[in-house]
Amino acid sequence: MSDDGQFPASPPLVPGEDDEAKRARRHSGVLAVFASCGLAALAIVGMVVGQSILLPFVIAVFIVILLDSMAARFCQPWPGAPRMPFWAGMGLAILIVVGGVVLLGDIVASNIADVTERAPKYQENVQALLQKATVRLGIDALPSVRSLAQEVDVASVLRTAASQITAVAGNIFTILFYVVFILLEQATFRSKINALFRDGHHADTVHDTVRRIASDIQRYIGLKTLVSAITGLVSYAVMAAVGVDFAGFWAVLIFVLNYIPYIGSLVGVAFPSVLALIQFSNPIYFVVTLGVLATVQVTVGNVVEPKLMGRSLNLSPLVILLALAVFGSIWGIVGMVLSIPFVVIAMLICAQFRPTRAVAILLSAEGKITPSGR
Template sequence: MASADSEKLRSIGISIIAVGVVIAGLVLGRSFLIPLAIAVLLWNLLEALIDGFRRVGIGRVRLPRSIAALLAIAAVSFFVYLIVNILLAQGGAVAEAWPHYGERLKSIAADLALWLGPDYSAKVREVIGRVDLTRHAAGLFVTAQSLLLNAILIVLYVGFLMGERRYVSQKIAALFPDAGQARDTDKMLSAISGGIRRYIWIKTLISLLTALLSYAVLRGLGVDFAETWALLIFFLNYIPNIGSVIGVIFPTVLALVQFDTLVPFFTIGIGLTAIQLIIGNVVDPMLTGRSLNMSSFAIVLLLAFWGTIWGVVGMFLCVPIMMLMMIVCANVPSWRWVAVLLSKDGRIDVQPPGPIPNSQR
């Protein structure tokens, strides 16, 4: 009995140490792991697009994978081109509009003085006086260099992943001589890949719809930099729960300093909030159904965890990583309880979304 208890305590101690080592590795190796994680996500996005293009055809005739891959790469490249164009085109406009925003902030501070008194007003003026975009120019330049280097690294990773994909089945067969074990491992990897692709596809469609509707509201009300805000809303929508809140706050606050009245401020806030609520509570559940059977509380916890160790990028990757954890834990009997806790209703479905032919692996 004592021996069994000692063995159990030893097992728990080893598990705690292993978890600590993994967390330390995630923190210390973030500069290497983050580009790799983004590359895997983009690779799955390309594979989802390739699968989508391959389904397009006449009768039983389907596009060859090579042509579908070229179309997917062209679509992603065009989207990146649009993003860069929007950011470069509106970068100068921000500098030109900043003096007007500064004057408007001073006017708001003066109005607050009537409500808060001179002491609080002086503090508000001091805070506003510290807001200066030019002081952060050097830091932004260094950040841009780092982003460029990481972008090149990510592109290389994606290229090699696409080149290696055809050998996955052969490697699994070599790693696991037992045919049943190799089949189970291949099935688990297919479920992980299929789940991530499905999530990316659905989330991209929802984010695009949210961004387009938000752009229509912002453009219709004459908000400055509507394209940039729509782009920001598109990306923030990938962050569960808090992304939509931030996407509403930023353009609403801009309306406060851009316009001389509070009507646009309230109109934009109500309009963007309505879009987020309708899409989040009606459209999103209709598209996802039970395909993303995840606990909302677990998502919030993991969002805080990955945001702490990997920053904003960790928040973007939170759901795909959680999906990977659920599928892996569901296939390991001793860790199945983790998958149950991460799920929404306790039901675990580890089946892949559909058969993936060997030629597509």
């Protein structure tokens, strides 16, 4: 690694090598990139074909990573207090996550019923707002504009969103089963590595590499979840103060969408702001809600998150957009939420091994990667 923390695109040549060995080393990075692209293509095909099986499993892996991150935090030594054993930290993390899931599920379920009940009122407000807008613009006489205003169906949009949420909630028991068995599998992972690598030195090397990767992944997922929670809570306080309907539901949505860079914050601000306009039929409420929520997103995203995480996402904007497009087209909104954390995971794993560091460089924002402990 050079002084600026950047790995070369190809491994350095070793003095005394013959020409054939030098050529082989020069092309090793290119071959690794092509091999990784092939594996990525196979993974995409697998995501399409095995969606019903893989999506609950991937969500379970995400939850397990979050549990490990929380347990590690709880088990850190605190001044003047005995160190908490790992099993106790994991038990506390499970209780918090289960309680959070139950709370979020209750919020979503109750709000879906309320939204369905109030949909006709929102429909009337939308029609009235469109009528006022077309009259002011002088285009109310156009047949196409009148037809468009009549076809706006708020209830249909709300029912579609509710059905997607219900579909995800329907897999909750499958996800929980996966979580339980992944946690059980973790208990035997070390012994399996020892059995695979009879040489103690190789086994220690593998354990050390896995530990570094897991530490980076857990740190990212844990801190991203904390930042999302802060954003959701502050946004809830803002919406409750303004009087926006379903402030708890929108706060949950903002929490989830905060995992999606760029697009997530925009959507999380747009939905409650538009609802404020529809609910009150007054642009002042829309402007206040939009302005304050946007300020919260900018402050948390550009001040709080960099201070907590210590570094940026370090992903190429093009890679982020491609990941969002691919995961979103295959797995919908859930895929978009999960896409960036798992691309970060892929980059962290590739950065740990010299043959795949070229892939990590391509995924990174500026070509700078810093593997842990290297």
